[in-house]
Amino acid sequence: DPLTFNYSLPSEAKLDSLFIFPQLDPITLEIGLFLDSKLFEHFQREYIRDAEQHLLDFSLALINNVHVLYQQSSMSPNLDIVIVRYELWKTQPIGLDTLTHRNGQAQTLLNGFCRHQAAINPGTDLTDPGHWDHGILLTGYDIYHTTTSVAGVAPVARMCDEIFACSLVEGLHLGRSFVLAHEMGHNMGMVHDGIQNQCSRSCCLMSAVNGAGKTTWSPCSVREFNAFLLQLDESGRGNCLRDAAESISTHDHLKDGRLPGQRFTADQQCSYFWGKDYQVEIPNGRKMDDICRILWCGNSGSTISTAHPALEGSWCGGDKFCVEGQCREWRYGPKPSPIHGGWSEWSGGDRRCPVSQCQISGSIQLKSQMRTCTSPAPNNGGKPCAGSSFRGLVCGSVQSSCEGVSRLEYGTRLCTSIKNDPIKPDPQLSGATFLHGTQPCKVWCHLIDSELIRNKGQYPDGSPCGVSQYCIGGSCLTLSCNNEAVVNDPNDCPQSAITPVEVSQMSEWNEWSPCSASCGANGIQKRQRSCSSPADVGIQNSGIRQLIAAEKPVSPTITRPSYSIKRLSNISGSN
Incomplete structure (x- = not known):
C-alpha cells in the first residue's frame, strides 16, 4: 500500500468526468537510482566474480522495462526515464542501517531513504544537470508494514517534492519492474484501480495486487496522471518533468538497444x-x-x-x-534472429573438495562444478545447449568405503521430516518416498491417498544412482574421464583427465648418398629422414616408421640443383 499524504483525487480525474485534458507532449523523469548493500550481498552470493557488472546489467534492464511501460499506447502523455545518478552501496549509509529501519519496515526505510537522497541531491532542477526528480531505492530487504509483506512503497502525489519524490522497491528479480512502475504511478497521482476509482481492480498496473495480465494502464490511471500534471503546472512549485538532462553514458538504460526481454530471456x-x-x-x-x-x-x-x-x-x-x-x-524494427545457446566456463574449479559426508551406502566424494547456458543464452527459438550443466570431479578413490543408509531409507526420512516439519509442515505428504527410474537423483514423496508424487529435494552429491553412475546437482551422471570425473558426455571431461595425443615426429635428414653416375653424366643423390608415430593401443610393434626420401639430380649443365620430394609409402621397419 502507498504512504498517503492526505491527497484528494481531483474531480476531473474521475472516469465519469466530462473534463477533456489537453494533449500534452512527452515528459521526462530524471531519476537517481540507488541499490543497497543487502541487494549487493545477494548478487555477490549468486554471481561471485562479476556481481557488480551483473547487478548493473540487471538494474538497467529493470529500469528499461519501466520506461517501456510508460511508453505504451495506453499511456498519455508518454514518460521518458533518464538515469542521472547511479549509486551502489556496499555498506549502508548512516541512518539506513538494519537496526534503524527494523530489518525492512517499509515506512521507516522509505522515510529514511527519501530524506537521505534529498540531502545528497545536487542543486535544483534548473541549476544542476545532475539533479534528479525522483529517487529510487532497489533493496535486498524483505520489506513489510506491520506483519504484511509488501513489494514496494511510495508517497502518493509527491513527485517534484524536495524530499518525498521517491520510491522503495524490492529488487531481487526483474518482475519488480512492474512494481516500480506502480509505485512511481502513486508518486505521480495515481491511486489503486477498483478501490479508489471506478476501474476494474483486476486489469491493470495500478491494481492493489500485481500479477497475471496486469501489464497496461487503465483509463482511470491515465486521467489521474493527467490531473496531477495539471496540478503541478498550477501549483507554483514547478513541474520538474518539463525539462530533460543527459543520461550518464555508462548507465544509459537505452544504450544496449535491446528490449529487456531480449537482454534477459x-x-x-x-x-x-x-x-x-x-x-x-x-x-x-x-x-x-x-x-x-x-x-x-x-x-x-x-x-x-x-x-x-x-x-x-x-x-x-x-x-x-x-x-x-x-x-x-514484432513491431520494434528488424525482428530479432534466433540465438543458439553456448556454455559458459565451468565454475567451482578453485573450490576445495568437500569434507567427506557418508550418508548413502556406496557414495563417493565429488567436487561439483557448474556451467550455465548463457554464452549466449538461447533465445527467439534458438537451440538450447546440449549436455549437462553439472559435472563432478572425483576426490580420492572411486572405491567407496561408505556404509550409510539405503537410497530408500534416505528418501523416506526426508519425506517424513518435511511432512512433520515443526515450522512449515506439509500435511499432503504420506511420508513415503518413491524411487524414480528416470530421475533417480531427485527425492520424490508420495501424497496421501494418491498415486501422485512430488519432488521435495535431491540426493547428496556422490550418491550412487546406477552402475558406475553418481548424483551431482540432482542429475545422474556416469563415471568417466579415466575415473577422474562424472559427466554427461565424454566431451565434458576436465582437461587433466583427457589422454594427451602425441604428435608424430620427423627425424633430421641424413647425409646425401654418393652420386649414382660418374662425372660427366647425369646422376642422382639421395637422403632420407623418418616419420615416427606413437604406438596406439592394439598395435603390437613399438611404433611405425615411414621413410621420406629426397632426390637431387646431378648434371654437369646445372649449376643450381633443384629438389623434388618423393614419398615412399608402406615402408616400415623397426626402430
Missing part, C-alpha cells in the same frame, strides 16, 4: 525469480504465448510455479514476442 527471468535451476515450463493446457500474461517456471520437478508477466520483447513462440502484455508480431 524468459528462462533467465524464471531463474531470477525462483533460482538458477529454474526455466520456463509450460503446464498442460497452457501455451507458450501465455508467458506474456504470466511466466510459468519449473526445475524439471513436479511443481510448476508462476512468476510475473514476461518482460517486453520476450520471445513467446513461433515468430512472436511479448508486446504490451500480449504475444504479437
Whole structure:
C-alpha cells in the first residue's frame, strides 16, 4: 500500500468526468537510482566474480522495462526515464542501517531513504544537470508494514517534492519492474484501480495486487496522471518533468538497444525469480504465448510455479514476442534472429573438495562444478545447449568405503521430516518416498491417498544412482574421464583427465648418398629422414616408421640443383 499524504483525487480525474485534458507532449523523469548493500550481498552470493557488472546489467534492464511501460499506447502523455545518478552501496549509509529501519519496515526505510537522497541531491532542477526528480531505492530487504509483506512503497502525489519524490522497491528479480512502475504511478497521482476509482481492480498496473495480465494502464490511471500534471503546472512549485538532462553514458538504460526481454530471456527471468535451476515450463493446457500474461517456471520437478508477466520483447513462440502484455508480431524494427545457446566456463574449479559426508551406502566424494547456458543464452527459438550443466570431479578413490543408509531409507526420512516439519509442515505428504527410474537423483514423496508424487529435494552429491553412475546437482551422471570425473558426455571431461595425443615426429635428414653416375653424366643423390608415430593401443610393434626420401639430380649443365620430394609409402621397419 502507498504512504498517503492526505491527497484528494481531483474531480476531473474521475472516469465519469466530462473534463477533456489537453494533449500534452512527452515528459521526462530524471531519476537517481540507488541499490543497497543487502541487494549487493545477494548478487555477490549468486554471481561471485562479476556481481557488480551483473547487478548493473540487471538494474538497467529493470529500469528499461519501466520506461517501456510508460511508453505504451495506453499511456498519455508518454514518460521518458533518464538515469542521472547511479549509486551502489556496499555498506549502508548512516541512518539506513538494519537496526534503524527494523530489518525492512517499509515506512521507516522509505522515510529514511527519501530524506537521505534529498540531502545528497545536487542543486535544483534548473541549476544542476545532475539533479534528479525522483529517487529510487532497489533493496535486498524483505520489506513489510506491520506483519504484511509488501513489494514496494511510495508517497502518493509527491513527485517534484524536495524530499518525498521517491520510491522503495524490492529488487531481487526483474518482475519488480512492474512494481516500480506502480509505485512511481502513486508518486505521480495515481491511486489503486477498483478501490479508489471506478476501474476494474483486476486489469491493470495500478491494481492493489500485481500479477497475471496486469501489464497496461487503465483509463482511470491515465486521467489521474493527467490531473496531477495539471496540478503541478498550477501549483507554483514547478513541474520538474518539463525539462530533460543527459543520461550518464555508462548507465544509459537505452544504450544496449535491446528490449529487456531480449537482454534477459524468459528462462533467465524464471531463474531470477525462483533460482538458477529454474526455466520456463509450460503446464498442460497452457501455451507458450501465455508467458506474456504470466511466466510459468519449473526445475524439471513436479511443481510448476508462476512468476510475473514476461518482460517486453520476450520471445513467446513461433515468430512472436511479448508486446504490451500480449504475444504479437514484432513491431520494434528488424525482428530479432534466433540465438543458439553456448556454455559458459565451468565454475567451482578453485573450490576445495568437500569434507567427506557418508550418508548413502556406496557414495563417493565429488567436487561439483557448474556451467550455465548463457554464452549466449538461447533465445527467439534458438537451440538450447546440449549436455549437462553439472559435472563432478572425483576426490580420492572411486572405491567407496561408505556404509550409510539405503537410497530408500534416505528418501523416506526426508519425506517424513518435511511432512512433520515443526515450522512449515506439509500435511499432503504420506511420508513415503518413491524411487524414480528416470530421475533417480531427485527425492520424490508420495501424497496421501494418491498415486501422485512430488519432488521435495535431491540426493547428496556422490550418491550412487546406477552402475558406475553418481548424483551431482540432482542429475545422474556416469563415471568417466579415466575415473577422474562424472559427466554427461565424454566431451565434458576436465582437461587433466583427457589422454594427451602425441604428435608424430620427423627425424633430421641424413647425409646425401654418393652420386649414382660418374662425372660427366647425369646422376642422382639421395637422403632420407623418418616419420615416427606413437604406438596406439592394439598395435603390437613399438611404433611405425615411414621413410621420406629426397632426390637431387646431378648434371654437369646445372649449376643450381633443384629438389623434388618423393614419398615412399608402406615402408616400415623397426626402430
